[in-house]
Amino acid sequence: MFIANTVTKVTRQTTEPLRDQILQRCRLMLMGGHIVPGQKLPLRPLAEEFETSLMPVRDALNRLVADGALEMSNSRTIRVPDMSDERLLELHEIRRSLEGLAAEYAAPLLSNAAISRLEQLIDDMETALRSGDYDTYISSHYSFHFTIYTAAGRPTLLGMIDVLWLQVGPWFRQGIERANSTDGKPNAGHKRIVAALRARDPVATRASVEHDVFANIEYIRKGEFPLAG
Amino acid sequence: MFIANTVTKVTRQTTEPLRDQILQRCRLMLMGGHIVPGQKLPLRPLAEEFETSLMPVRDALNRLVADGALEMSNSRTIRVPDMSDERLLELHEIRRSLEGLAAEYAAPLLSNAAISRLEQLIDDMETALRSGDYDTYISSHYSFHFTIYTAAGRPTLLGMIDVLWLQVGPWFRQGIERANSTDGKPNAGHKRIVAALRARDPVATRASVEHDVFANIEYIRKGEFPLAG
């Protein structure tokens, strides 16, 4: 329970390398906001918790540093980076661009069943928000967006969007927790997205997704959604 | 001289880790097209050429795999990925989106001196093409575009564009070599970009960069610029 309360042991399998198991766990912790900005992630304590040697932990963390989800200081300390307003703005500019692109491609390809699932996820999000279950909210929110982006059938684009979410993850958690107390309408944007998808309208889908992404920034600017640390 | 004829020994310094030195060399080899698609990159022979142990080579190659510049098969063999038409199209869709964005931001920020340097680079490219000096062409071409993108002042965006170029690099080399024999007008697009920058026109700059990026795809479609392996 040193790094985060979701760390569990990994086991050596023939199928999946330890490195990938550890990477997956770290990604979930970052996306879910269970590792906070500024927190150090030293190799040895982590290896101890995962009950492995340094090597697979080192590989996993190197990967996350490469993705920008973690940073290594000049003194080689690995930690979750602090988020500046500047960096957050840049990340959302890129998100708007790439997620808009993915949404446009996905619009004609999403099945009715998938769209119905999106509506279910909106309900899940609202329920989770009302009960303060942020883990479920974040999970459903991720599923909502990535159901759309996956349907675009662009694997490289999907991977790049995923990396962006990984970078924003830790601060999104903080932002959601604070915003929920004063403002509960993030799902308005999601409902517009679903409407555009029902119409199979690529242009409207792109526009609604771009707007939804940037809504976060608007909240930040107004001080209602202080993601910045 | 096993992997490529540009492999040189790395030396242990206090400043830069071996991993980073190896990574930089591999990046240059990929960008310059000195490692061909489908070629395997086993750790041990590479380590032997760099005169290091496996570890720094492993770290560098893992990073390149994470960036999509190399691929690891299900049997863990690392190689330069083959380029499908589908993947090439996707990479250029993303390039158009992100490089257009960077160019738009850069337009008001480029100094006259920088723009003059761009014109010099256009000359360099034409000279290099005429003499068949593709290494210089590729280097000048990279400098031309990244002079612009760097001026945008968006470090994350710049890094993502860089990764895209790394993925396209091996096939760009092939494409340029073939296209030069039949078609020598890639610089027309570059001149339009410079004109838009001289006018400090963000919209025109974005449009000209987007057009330039996609010109590659048009060549491919017409069969005049067969990047696809």
Added chain:
DNA sequence: TTTAGTATCATGTGATATCAAAAATATATA
């Protein structure tokens, strides 16, 4: 109380050894 110096500790990097799986090669069989 402050500050410079020192010792100790923590950390990532890199080298080496080992292992299982995959690949390549050799051998056998039809």
Added chain:
DNA sequence: TATATATTTTTGATATCACATGATACTAAA
């Protein structure tokens, strides 16, 4: 000759260890 099988070699993943460097705590002098 072609194909199946056995053997050897190669390969990446992981563990373990040594090392240099930076961080931290502590001491002593001002």
